[in-house]
Amino acid sequence: MSAxxxxxxxxxxxxxxxxxxxxxxxxxxxxSVRRGETLAVVGESGSGKSVTxxxxxxxxxxxxxxxxxxxxxxxxxxGRMLDLLRLPETEMRAVRGNRIAMIFxxxxxxxxxxxxxxxxxxxxxxxxxxxxxxAAEEEAVRLLDLVGIPAPRQRLTSYPHHLSGGMRxxxxxxxxxxxxxxxxxxxxxxxxxxVTIQAQILDLLRRLQQMSGMAVIFITHNLGVxxxxxxxxxxxxxxxxxxxADVRPLFARPLMPYTTGLLRSVPRLDLAGRRAGxxxxxPGNVPDPRHPPTGCAxxxxxxxxxxxxxxxxxxxxxxxxxxxxxxxxxxREISLETAA
Amino acid sequence: MSSTxxxxxxxxxxxxxxxxxxxxxxxxRMAVLGAVTITLLFLASFLGPYLLPFNDTYIDIMxxxxxxxxxxxxxxxxxxxxDMLARxxxxxxxxxxxxxxxxxxxxxxGILVGxxxxxxxxxxxxxxxxxxxxxxxxxxxxxxxxxAALIEPGLLSIIVLIAATSWMDVARIVEGQIRAxxxxxxxxxxxxxxxxxxxIVFRExxxxxxxxxxxxxxxxxxxxxxxxxxxxxxxYGIQPPVPSWGNMLNNAQIYLTSAPWLAILPxxxxxxxxxxxxxxxxxxxxxLDPRLDGR
Numbered sequence: 001m002s003a004x005x006x007x008x009x010x011x012x013x014x015x016x017x018x019x020x021x022x023x024x025x026x027x028x029x030x031x032s033v034r035r036g037e038t039l040a041v042v043g044e045s046g047s048g049k050s051v052t053x054x055x056x057x058x059x060x061x062x063x064x065x066x067x068x069x070x071x072x073x074x075x076x077x078x079g080r081m082l083d084l085l086r087l088p089e090t091e092m093r094a095v096r097g098n099r100i101a102m103i104f105x106x107x108x109x110x111x112x113x114x115x116x117x118x119x120x121x122x123x124x125x126x127x128x129x130x131x132x133x134x135a136a137e138e139e140a141v142r143l144l145d146l147v148g149i150p151a152p153r154q155r156l157t158s159y160p161h162h163l164s165g166g167m168r169x170x171x172x173x174x175x176x177x178x179x180x181x182x183x184x185x186x187x188x189x190x191x192x193x194x195v196t197i198q199a200q201i202l203d204l205l206r207r208l209q210q211m212s213g214m215a216v217i218f219i220t221h222n223l224g225v226x227x228x229x230x231x232x233x234x235x236x237x238x239x240x241x242x243x244x245a246d247v248r249p250l251f252a253r254p255l256m257p258y259t260t261g262l263l264r265s266v267p268r269l270d271l272a273g274r275r276a277g278x279x280x281x282x283p284g285n286v287p288d289p290r291h292p293p294t295g296c297a298x299x300x301x302x303x304x305x306x307x308x309x310x311x312x313x314x315x316x317x318x319x320x321x322x323x324x325x326x327x328x329x330x331x332r333e334i335s336l337e338t339a340a
Numbered sequence: 341m342s343s344t345x346x347x348x349x350x351x352x353x354x355x356x357x358x359x360x361x362x363x364x365x366x367x368x369r370m371a372v373l374g375a376v377t378i379t380l381l382f383l384a385s386f387l388g389p390y391l392l393p394f395n396d397t398y399i400d401i402m403x404x405x406x407x408x409x410x411x412x413x414x415x416x417x418x419x420x421x422x423d424m425l426a427r428x429x430x431x432x433x434x435x436x437x438x439x440x441x442x443x444x445x446x447x448x449x450g451i452l453v454g455x456x457x458x459x460x461x462x463x464x465x466x467x468x469x470x471x472x473x474x475x476x477x478x479x480x481x482x483x484x485x486x487x488a489a490l491i492e493p494g495l496l497s498i499i500v501l502i503a504a505t506s507w508m509d510v511a512r513i514v515e516g517q518i519r520a521x522x523x524x525x526x527x528x529x530x531x532x533x534x535x536x537x538x539x540i541v542f543r544e545x546x547x548x549x550x551x552x553x554x555x556x557x558x559x560x561x562x563x564x565x566x567x568x569x570x571x572x573x574x575x576y577g578i579q580p581p582v583p584s585w586g587n588m589l590n591n592a593q594i595y596l597t598s599a600p601w602l603a604i605l606p607x608x609x610x611x612x613x614x615x616x617x618x619x620x621x622x623x624x625x626x627x628l629d630p631r632l633d634g635r
Contacts, residue, residue, distance in 0.1 A: 057532055093535075095534070097532060102529075102532040109524060109526060111529075112530075112544055114548050127539075
């Protein structure tokens with residue numbers, strides 16, 4: 001676990017310009033991932049997980065529509081650290097898809113409908129690796145085979161609409177892996193797939209990660225998937241990191257009430273029948289980023305809310321030990337309460 | 341066509357794209373008819389004159405106003421005794437050449453302007469599209485005539501003039517298409533792969549906008565042929581004695597009652613060429629859309 005991080009993000013903040021001022025979509029997000037590690041970023045819709053990944057890829061609108069601050073250092077090919085947020089656009093283009101790649105939620109629409117699978121993969125390869133068309137085609141066959149597509153050579157002439165969702169996501173993964181990225185950002189890659197295919201894709205990602213040693217940032221709202229694939233978990237709420245921990249301690253003993261709520265709202269077969277009534281949900285909704293609540297952003301929905309304290313000052317991210325961090329004023333008291 | 345979960349059979353025939361497109365095109369009867377007609381017109385125009393005993397400017401003064409199928413001249417002769425068939429064929433060369441090259445030039449301009457305007461939007465897009473609107477505001481025919489009066493009429497100048505007045509439709513079509521397409525996931529995915537703007541626009545987005553562009557292109561060929569005829573008919577285009585379908589019609593006006601075939605034949609040629617191109621456009625629209633393959 002002592003390998004140096006391939007990506008270090010520090011104080012990342014993203015603000016969008018909206019009618020009547022600016023909206024902070026993401027603020028003060030810091031994390032790092034090491035070679036071969038999988039970091040899961042978890043949170044409800046609107047918690048800022050996708051914005052974080054798009055900011056790292058620099059795929060958000062340009063200023064003045066959107067302001068990004070902070071630092072994101074990615075290990076370059078030569079070991080030099082590149083600040084993704086300050087790289088000139090032309091250099092950034094050489095990094096995207098090459099050192100840091102991304103796969104998207106919708107395999108149905110992420111492939112160009114009028115180009116064959118073969119053309120899309122070979123062109124992606126040739127964007128960053130100088131090789132002949134024929135060599136790129138061989139490489140495409142190898143990649144398709146690697147991601148478990150049967151009869152890869154025949155598939156080169158297929159169009160995306162000939163393939164199922166799971167197959168298309170495999171193609172997207174093949175494209176993302178074509179340049180052996182150091183970091184792969186997977187933005188809910190299995191959300192649009194059915195459960196059996198989902199398991200296959202997760203297996204595939206894990207296998208490929210073991211082979212290549214790339215770091216994976218896995219964005220999801222599915223805690224079952226997190227338990228399956230992650231080494232470390234970053235829980236986000238209202239654009240901030242609220243808890244960060246290794247996956248086992250997090251599942252065993254969540255510290256932030258929001259994490260507890262998330263874990264409790266997962267349907268569990270082993271508790272079926274024993275748990276009375278409906279599945280416990282977190283009441284309320286993610287706060288409107290234009291009018292964030294005072295103090296802790298989670299306090300209006302928190303069952304441990306203490307008036308005068310939680311709504312007064314925003315809690316800082318606190319080191320708990322073992323690289324674990326939590327953003328809650330009352331986490332000590334709460335963990336004592338629940339232990340009792 | 342179901343968009344989900346059609347697991348591909350491993351034995352699916354890997355036909356080439358061209359043959360698949362051709363198969364789809366062939367299903368379109370009128371388009372095939374149009375293609376055959378255009379091919380015949382092409383062959384007749386470019387090879388036919390070599391097979392005829394008469395030159396298009398040869399004056400057979402003894403056989404003026406001869407009706408079709410009545411003598412040595414198959415389609416008759418005009419007021420100077422020139423062979424109508426030879427003139428139609430040579431006119432066809434001009435018309436088809438003007439139609440196709442004007443189309444090619446206006447497509448190039450239209451796609452470029454539309455793609456840049458649609459992709460970048462904002463001030464650049466607004467400026468370009470207002471330019472398109474401004475050019476569209478000119479009544480085409482007066483613009484053509486005004487320009488034709490200033491520029492020496494000739495084959496090249498008529499092509500440039502027609503191209504300059506017919507690229508706006510394509511620009512508008514492409515602009516709208518690109519503006520919608522650039523928000524699509526695959527465009528973002530291409531950007532995430534590190535593709536340049538130029539690559540995204542011309543390799544990812546424009547191919548997706550080709551179906552309406554191809555239709556517009558065939559319509560533009562048809563329109564260009566008509567425009568050439570029109571300008572030549574008014575005497576500003578292709579200059580006699582070089583024949584074009586338009587100036588043949590012009591000559592025929594005075595003899596409309598005494599020798600109607602002088603007007604009917606070039607008119608028929610224009611109609612045939614224009615409708616054929618339109619039918620080809622319809623067929624191509626279907627043929628170029630691989631999503632229709634499953635049907």
